[in-house]
Amino acid sequence: MLFDTIIRGGTVATAADTFKADVAIRDGKIAALGHDLGEAGTIIDATDRLVLPGGIDSHVHFAQPSGEGIVMADGFATGTRSAAFGGNTTVLPFCLQEKGQTLREALKRYHALAEGECHVDVAFHLIVTDPTEHVLGQELPALVEDGYTSLKVFMTYEGLALSDRELLETMAVARETGAMLMVHAENFDAIRFLTDRLERAGNTAPRFHATSRPIPVEREATHRAISLSELIDVPIMIVHVSNREAMDEIRRAQQRGLRVMGETCPQYLVLTEKDLDQLNMEGAKYVCSPPPRDVASQTACWEGLQQKVFSVFSSDHCPFRYDDPQGKLVARGRTSFRWVPNGIPGVAARLPILFSEGVVKGRIDLNSFVAFSATNHAKIYGLYPRKGTIAVGSDADIALWDPKRRVTIRHELIHDGSDYTPYEGMEVTGWPVLTMVRGRVVVEDGVLKGAKGYGTYLPRAKPPAVSAAY
Numbered sequence: 216m217l218f219d220t221i222i223r224g225g226t227v228a229t230a231a232d233t234f235k236a237d238v239a240i241r242d243g244k245i246a247a248l249g250h251d252l253g254e255a256g257t258i259i260d261a262t263d264r265l266v267l268p269g270g271i272d273s274h275v276h277f278a279q280p281s282g283e284g285i286v287m288a289d290g291f292a293t294g295t296r297s298a299a300f301g302g303n304t305t306v307l308p309f310c311l312q313e314k315g316q317t318l319r320e321a322l323k324r325y326h327a328l329a330e331g332e333c334h335v336d337v338a339f340h341l342i343v344t345d346p347t348e349h350v351l352g353q354e355l356p357a358l359v360e361d362g363y364t365s366l367k368v369f370m371t372y373e374g375l376a377l378s379d380r381e382l383l384e385t386m387a388v389a390r391e392t393g394a395m396l397m398v399h400a401e402n403f404d405a406i407r408f409l410t411d412r413l414e415r416a417g418n419t420a421p422r423f424h425a426t427s428r429p430i431p432v433e434r435e436a437t438h439r440a441i442s443l444s445e446l447i448d449v450p451i452m453i454v455h456v457s458n459r460e461a462m463d464e465i466r467r468a469q470q471r472g473l474r475v476m477g478e479t480c481p482q483y484l485v486l487t488e489k490d491l492d493q494l495n496m497e498g499a500k501y502v503c504s505p506p507p508r509d510v511a512s513q514t515a516c517w518e519g520l521q522q523k524v525f526s527v528f529s530s531d532h533c534p535f536r537y538d539d540p541q542g543k544l545v546a547r548g549r550t551s552f553r554w555v556p557n558g559i560p561g562v563a564a565r566l567p568i569l570f571s572e573g574v575v576k577g578r579i580d581l582n583s584f585v586a587f588s589a590t591n592h593a594k595i596y597g598l599y600p601r602k603g604t605i606a607v608g609s610d611a612d613i614a615l616w617d618p619k620r621r622v623t624i625r626h627e628l629i630h631d632g633s634d635y636t637p638y639e640g641m642e643v644t645g646w647p648v649l650t651m652v653r654g655r656v657v658v659e660d661g662v663l664k665g666a667k668g669y670g671t672y673l674p675r676a677k678p679p680a681v682s683a684a685y
């Protein structure tokens with residue numbers, strides 16, 4: 216038999232083109248595109264289906280330490296399972312360096328947690344919280360050579376925030392080593408000031424989480440991150456952008472020729488701060504940072520996608536159970552929004568939301584959908600062309616979509632470790648009906664087919680956007 220599998224009769228879309236073709240797969244890779252490709256062990260009928268590169272979600276958190284008494288709802292088994300149900304074939308979770316820990320110690324923990332557990336392929340970004348001389352001078356350069364070619368830094372959060380000096384030192388290492396630097400841009404001192412003031416006034420309900428992190432907090436930090444990166448002449452990715460003012464900072468930088476990239480997420484397209492304003496603690500389900508804003512901010516984030524100010528659309532999947540004292544309902548969270556675990560699930564809902572609200576409603580075209588959901592992630596984070604496209608020689612990471620299927624998002628469709636979805640009840644058109652990783656079907660028609668452990672760790676090349684600079 217010439218091929219293991221042929222996906223027959225579908226419409227293939229890449230970031231560049233849309234065309235009718237059969238896709239033949241051998242040894243986990245795409246071996247041919249065309250018509251009348253011959254025999255295969257398995258034929259998958261893709262009539263009336265879109266044949267798309269499997270989603271790559273370059274911003275997810277699994278099993279991340281999240282404060283005393285708090286447990287993240289997903290480890291690698293449930294997190295990657297949920298990703299597969301949402302049409303994803305690769306995810307990039309973060310490896311958090313805790314204060315006092317070396318990066319290698321942190322990586323050891325995450326690799327041990329991921330080993331044998333994953334349903335889709337994974338690669339790690341590093342989170343640098345303790346940029347000591349050893350970390351910056353020795354560990355990080357060696358790890359970038361080993362294929363950990365991106366890192367995130369925080370401008371806020373106790374125990375995570377870096378000073379401007381530390382940001383500059385870390386950016387300099389990213390430049391020297393050719394790593395992609397992701398920035399969480401919110402002003403730490405401003406948030407602390409506003410939080411203290413809100414608490415003193417007795418404004419402690421979950422909705423005040425949004426009040427404590429208003430747009431200027433994000434805009435200022437975005438501007439500062441860009442300015443610091445300009446001093447070092449290093450590309451950066453501003454992650455989870457929530458509003459026009461931050462988006463405009465990125466746009467202005469791009470217009471000035473700086474290599475500043477941006478990411479937005481579903482919560483900034485379809486949620487608002489009103490979602491945080493609910494009876495009792497229900498608003499805690501939507502506590503994430505930056506917070507969802509208003510309808511004008513949603514429009515701005517769509518513009519950011521349409522005008523390609525943003526290059527990636529990620530979930531920022533950061534799940535906590537709601538009805539759980541180790542999750543959103545942690546006892547001290549009732550005393551102040553400050554203690555409500557920060558983050559919401561979204562790895563399975565990300566693509567149906569972008570497809571339905573974006574492609575079906577005519578805001579973006581199908582090829583842009585593929586770029587935002589897969590191709591650009593692969594290109595920016597050093598996985599292209601092995602991942603992120605449908606081309607001969609690429610991994611057979613493919614999602615079949617029924618573009619007409621109407622689905623009401625319910626938590627039972629999400630298959631993660633949480634107990635809710637912030638998108639409960641949302642009607643979408645278009646749904647991933649089959650997810651294939653390296654030629655093997657992992658999810659089909661809402662049923663898990665693959666066993667955990669098939670997903671593999673991916674060392675990555677240096678991001679071309681960084682090394683192209685020299």
Ligand code: DUC
Nearest residue numbers: 399504531533557558
């Ligand atoms: N930043 C993230 O990237 N994810 C969840 C929480 C946060 O602040």
Ligand code: ZN
Nearest residue numbers: 399454455504
């Ligand atoms: Zn962040």
Ligand code: ZN
Nearest residue numbers: 274276531533
């Ligand atoms: Zn995140």
